[in-house]
Amino acid sequence: MVVISESASSSKKAKTKGTSRERVPVSIFDNSASLSRQVASEIATLISENRAKGKRTVLGLPTGSTPIGVYQSLIQMYENGQVDFSDVITFNLDEYFPMEPDSLQSYHRFMLENFFNSINIPPENIHIPPGNIPEAKVEQFCAEYERAMADAGGIDLILLGIGRSGHIGFNEPGSGSNTRTRIITLDGITRKDAGSDFFGEENVPREAITMGVGTILDARRIILMATGEHKAPIVLRAVEGDKNLEISATFLQDHGNAAFYVDDAASLELTRIKTPWLVRQVEWSHELSHRAVIWLSAMVEKSIMRLDQGDFHKHGLHTLTYARPNIDELCREVFETLLKKIAYRDDMMTGKKIILFSPHPDDDVISMGGMLDTLVANGNEVTVAYMTNGSVAVFDADVRRYIRFMEMTGPSFGLDSSTTVEIADRAAEIREFLTAKSPGEVDTEQVQQIKAHIRYAEAISGIEVLGLSKDEARFLDMPFYKTGMVKKDPISSADISIVFDLLKELQPDHIFVAGDLSDPHGTHRMCYVAIEDAVKKYAEYTKGTDVKNPLIWLYRGAWQEWEIHQADIFLPMSKANLDRKIEAIFKHESQKDRAMFPGAYDSREFWER
Numbered sequence: 172m173v174v175i176s177e178s179a180s181s182s183k184k185a186k187t188k189g190t191s192r193e194r195v196p197v198s199i200f201d202n203s204a205s206l207s208r209q210v211a212s213e214i215a216t217l218i219s220e221n222r223a224k225g226k227r228t229v230l231g232l233p234t235g236s237t238p239i240g241v242y243q244s245l246i247q248m249y250e251n252g253q254v255d256f257s258d259v260i261t262f263n264l265d266e267y268f269p270m271e272p273d274s275l276q277s278y279h280r281f282m283l284e285n286f287f288n289s290i291n292i293p294p295e296n297i298h299i300p301p302g303n304i305p306e307a308k309v310e311q312f313c314a315e316y317e318r319a320m321a322d323a324g325g326i327d328l329i330l331l332g333i334g335r336s337g338h339i340g341f342n343e344p345g346s347g348s349n350t351r352t353r354i355i356t357l358d359g360i361t362r363k364d365a366g367s368d369f370f371g372e373e374n375v376p377r378e379a380i381t382m383g384v385g386t387i388l389d390a391r392r393i394i395l396m397a398t399g400e401h402k403a404p405i406v407l408r409a410v411e412g413d414k415n416l417e418i419s420a421t422f423l424q425d426h427g428n429a430a431f432y433v434d435d436a437a438s439l440e441l442t443r444i445k446t447p448w449l450v451r452q453v454e455w456s457h458e459l460s461h462r463a464v465i466w467l468s469a470m471v472e473k474s475i476m477r478l479d480q481g482d483f484h485k486h487g488l489h490t491l492t493y494a495r496p497n498i499d500e501l502c503r504e505v506f507e508t509l510l511k512k513i514a515y516r517d518d519m520m521t522g523k524k525i526i527l528f529s530p531h532p533d534d535d536v537i538s539m540g541g542m543l544d545t546l547v548a549n550g551n552e553v554t555v556a557y558m559t560n561g562s563v564a565v566f567d568a569d570v571r572r573y574i575r576f577m578e579m580t581g582p583s584f585g586l587d588s589s590t591t592v593e594i595a596d597r598a599a600e601i602r603e604f605l606t607a608k609s610p611g612e613v614d615t616e617q618v619q620q621i622k623a624h625i626r627y628a629e630a631i632s633g634i635e636v637l638g639l640s641k642d643e644a645r646f647l648d649m650p651f652y653k654t655g656m657v658k659k660d661p662i663s664s665a666d667i668s669i670v671f672d673l674l675k676e677l678q679p680d681h682i683f684v685a686g687d688l689s690d691p692h693g694t695h696r697m698c699y700v701a702i703e704d705a706v707k708k709y710a711e712y713t714k715g716t717d718v719k720n721p722l723i724w725l726y727r728g729a730w731q732e733w734e735i736h737q738a739d740i741f742l743p744m745s746k747a748n749l750d751r752k753i754e755a756i757f758k759h760e761s762q763k764d765r766a767m768f769p770g771a772y773d774s775r776e777f778w779e780r
Contacts, residue, residue: 190443190450192411194424197431197436203398206432207240210330210394213246214255217328217392222258229260229320231329231387234278236693237396238330242286249290256292262316262325263299264331264340265381268309268354270302275611276368277302300352300380309380311342313352317386329390333397336360337405337418341381344417348425350383373513374610384419393429393608395420397437399696400731406433407440449487455494461490462736477507513741521549523680526673526721530685530698532561532630533759538728539683540637540752541744547638556645556673556700557630560623562614565761567605570621574598613654623648625761632758636751645673651697659703662701670705675712679721682706686725687732 174445177396200206221228232238248254263278272279280298287297298319301437320326331339336358342350343358357365366372387393409420410431423429446637447453448463455463468475471482483492495501503651525546529535533746535555546553578598597617604615614622631641647669651660674682684702685695687771708721727733744752757763 177614192442192450195410195426195429195431197410197438197441199444200432203240203434206396206398206434207238208244208681210241210396210432211244211248213394214241214328215248218254218256218259222255223325224279224423227260227324227327228256228328229262229323231264231326231382231390232261232282233264233330233332234281235332237332237398239285241396246286246289250321256290258296259292260296261292261298262320262323262326262382264329265379266300266302267376268302268306268378268380270376272301272303275613279651302376302380306354309354313354313380316352317380320386320389326390327385328392328394330391331387331395331420333395333405333409333420334366335401335405337409337420339387339395339420339423341379342384342387342419344419346384346419347416348388348422349385351386352382354380368611368612384422388422388426391427391428393423395423395429395431396432396433399693400436400439402433402437403440405433406437407442411442424555446487448490452490455491458736460491460495460501461505461508463488464502465509465736475502475509477535478502484583486540503563509735509741511726512739515743515745516545516549518621519545519742520551520681522551524552524677525554525681525683526677527555527678527683528670528685528698528702529555529557529630530695531559532557532626533756533762534685534695534728535630535632536633536637536752536755536759538685538687539726540755541748542726542742543702544633544637544748544751545742553639554643554645554677554679555630555634555639556647556670557627557668558647558649558701559694560619560646560648561626562619562622563652565625567608569625569761570605570618571602573621573625574601591633619653626759629759629761633755636755636758647673649698649701651701656666662697662704666701666771667704667708670701671708671712674709674721678718680719681724682721683724683726685727687727704707 198209200209218228245254263282266278267276270277274280279302282297282299298316300316301312305483333339336344338344338346338358338361341355341357341361343355343361346355357376362375362377363372365375367374373481395409405418405420408418409423412418414421414424423431426610442450446463448459448465453459464475464478467478467482467486467488470486471478471488473482478498480492480498482487483498491501492498527535527539527543527546535557543553543555575598579592582592586594601615601618601621604618608614627644627646630646631644634640634644649666651662651666654660682702684699686699688697706720706723713720
């Protein structure tokens with residue numbers, strides 16, 4: 172597997188051994204699936220042990236993408252007869268206010284669809300803050316919610332996620348450790364992060380009902396779960412930082428039975444992972460030595476060849492100087508290694524069959540437009556496979572604009588009057604739907620199709636700038652994406668088969684796969700899983716034949732960039748390359764200026780990233 176950087180700039184045992192910098196226990200899992208299975212197993216064990224003692228189990232439960240894997244694992248265990256929820260009592264952390272329980276974004280609806288409807292928990296044992304009560308009664312409800320938890324015997328185990336601002340529940344910056352269940356005004360960061368679920372930040376409720384930090388700390392056991400690279404910075408601050416009102420998750424440091432469960436991606440900023448030499452003795456391998464030198468260069472803001480022994484000693488790298496006494500030689504070695512990773516057009520492949528897998532219809536030109544430009548110029552047989560139709564990210568205003576265009580241009584194509592009348596009638600129906608549509612409401616199949624065609628046309632225009640045509644574009648339209656909502660279905664055999672069939676048909680020498688797995692809704696990660704499974708299936712299919720398995724390249728761009736030490740190839744771009752890349756990105760007009768889902772971490776437009 173090759174990692175490229177383009178810039179004008181299986182469950183194993185969790186790793187639990189922390190360091191003195193970690194103020195709360197942290198378990199690191201290989202992936203989110205193994206983390207979810209572990210949490211589900213602990214819940215099932217707790218229920219069984221309590222039942223044996225004649226006790227009911229009381230759980231505190233969250234919503235969001237992180238706990239879905241836990242709920243899926245528990246459902247599977249229930250279906251296999253491994254756990255019984257008939258005497259379990261649950262209390263949810265929070266709910267938006269105001270919010271109708273049947274709204275798409277309602278946490279009531281989320282819990283029913285993702286968990287409660289699939290297990291045998293009695294409805295009377297389920298407690299979720301209501302988002303549809305009169306505001307005058309909210310304070311009374313909060314007091315009753317606290318009493319209900321106490322009457323149930325207190326929470327045995329509460330699961331938490333963590334927001335970008337470090338909040339647990341909806342305990343925004345400023346929430347103290349003694350706060351109880353209450354209504355709270357949502358922080359701007361929280362509303363921005365939730366904007367995609369509501370199809371616009373302006374549609375996100377300004378308030379929510381939430382358990383307080385003190386309420387959470389009353390639980391006998393606390394597990395905070397975090398997955399994905401985008402959670403790594405706040406995990407670092409919550410685990411290694413001082414307790415403070417700005418990050419409510421830091422108060423878990425005072426709880427005697429709290430733990431952070433994170434996957435590899437969410438652990439990347441922890442000192443023991445990012446700079447292990449600062450907290451323990453390490454074996455200075457070739458890779459780790461080079462990584463440390465690159466880190467030091469950035470830390471002291473010196474070029475690699477100007478680093479001296481004093482720089483190493485001042486920044487905790489004494490043992491590296493003992494292992495490699497000739498610092499000048501080490502720095503030159505790192506410098507030359509990086510130089511060799513710079514690949515110009517003449518160094519890249521020619522005359523090969525290539526598939527570029529683009530999760531959305533613009534990832535190809537945003538994330539590796541320069542590489543694509545080079546591959547085409549080198550005479551490779553390039554096919555761009557757009558895995559999803561991207562329809563969810565198209566504004567309704569774009570649909571109105573294009574149906575108006577259809578009405579206005581119909582006569583220019585010689586359409587008879589009956590056809591133009593039919594177009595006008597259909598257009599009127601679509602406008603009527605869009606006008607009456609509530610925020611987050613699923614589009615009709617017809618509107619979804621129009622939005623998909625808008626993205627397809629833009630994608631073709633984008634690759635035409637780089638020398639390809641519509642014949643080199645494949646629109647896979649994978650089923651997992653076609654829910655009409657931000658939330659997607661799990662990857663299925665149908666998704667994997669689509670990718671597998673393309674591999675069989677084209678027999679590529681190289682495939683390029685999106686490796687920036689931190690996009691806001693997980694589509695990139697899901698596409699990666701589908702490709703990974705399809706490649707395994709393809710390897711079995713070609714076993715014993717002359718067909719070689721493709722070399723896999725990973726690219727990043729809009730959501731995440733490779734660290735310098737991670738990249739295998741650096742591709743310089745000339746002014747002409749960069750201009751073509753930007754022009755190709757500009758062809759995606761529906762995503763320009765103000766994209767539907769720009770992400771919560773970078774306010775720049777996609778072409779600037």
